Amino acid sequence: MLRSLIWLEEVSSTQEVAKRFLVGTVVVANRQTSGRGRLGRHWHSPEGGLYLSFSIPVGIKDESTLPLVVAHSVASYLKALGFMPAIKWVNDLYVGGKKVCGVLTERLRDRIVIGVGINLNQESFPKDLEAISLRMLSGKTFDKVSFLLELLEFIERDIEKLNAFGFVAFKQAIEDRLLFKDSEVILYTPEPVVGILKGISEEGSLLLLTQEGLKSFSVGDLTLRAL
Template identity: 30%
Template sequence: MSKPVPVNRALPGLPPAYGLAAYDSLGSTNDEAKRLARDEGAAHGTLVWALRQTEGRGRRGRPWISPEGNLYASLVLRPGCTPASAAQLSFVTAGALADTLQPLLPEGICQCKWPNDVLLDDRKAAGILLESETDDAGNIEWLVVGVGINVQHYPQESEFPATSLRNEGGRLDEPGPVLVRFVQAFSTWYDVWKEEGFTPVREGWLQLARGIGGPIAVRLADRTLNGIFADLDEDGALLLDLDTGERRRITAGDVFFPGLVPSGSGEGT
């Protein structure tokens, strides 16, 4: 299979530490970023951007509907940390997405939904997918942060209610300028994480979080748990207080809120 061919596309305002690899179409920006990291030694800060994806995916392999007009991008990072620490980059990315989208909204509130979605007025507008590879010592060799933002389009039927920047009257509705703003925000959050650790990232994410202190349902692989979203622990796991008085630590699951039930059979955004 032939390698994807980048196109010449500028992104004015992109921080100089990030090198752009732009494409008209890819199967998946994450797959291309992983190929560049694994096979070509792509540097930290390599940014893969495609106008559309033909095989986009979200968490747990769910399809990510990817028409032209939305944002699909993946960053190659070489953080030099353990896999447990690298998982914190989901919260770094979510905070950066919220800082990207909130200033673009004439009205409405942007919030983070555990573990890796961003909501505009309780409707999903962006998602995150982290994938990585370790070295012989078990540390992160490279990590790819994939983001998808509903800029112009959103699915009418989805597992969680969805929306787009355009639908919310966003001040920008073109993927390129939105991507520049995201990378600028990500650079700030990433630098804080590298220099100060997870504590300030956790505190910033909690200020943006949807559902803290209130009732939620957490769907696990084999059951659904109902309780109060009490907190994040020091590693970013969700702490759920059950009616029995037990506190459960949850590292993976899908969160739903009362009154916001699945509205259709579609997957992805």
């Protein structure tokens, strides 16, 4: 599925560059000047992080769940490295309450572009960002090439599994890693909805127990409700 690799020193966004190459080409950059996250947010992309994008053909089973499945892939790899990541619905990974990874998917006419940004070897972050790197967590500097190649094995395996069996094959594992599970949260849809996060549906939607009962949401921005 992933056939070739292009590694660049600096790009505006790996997501935009990947759109210019064939399906199955992985575009990696050491820095992004205009990195993007979900909802068009800026992704802080300095030297030290690992930023990659690639595209797959349209038509994959349960396509809308790709952000969760790829986040699960990264989480599985980080767990193999000794970390304890949690998945923040719908596309982020946290360790110790701070963000270490984000996933972005974009659907084009003939392909789906998947981007992954990982805080790998950074030594610090601006104070206004609730972010942390694997180096800051472990005290270890990671080799980018070996990290990337091992990570891609996890991602490729899970995408093939999704296409073969659908999201049901991932639901329980993702739910077990869900950040804020059984806690009171606010989901901005953009209107705020308050409820207890109970899990995810078989379609990957968020399940909130609200004053009106259990409700399902396919989009929204999630945050823990302050006490």
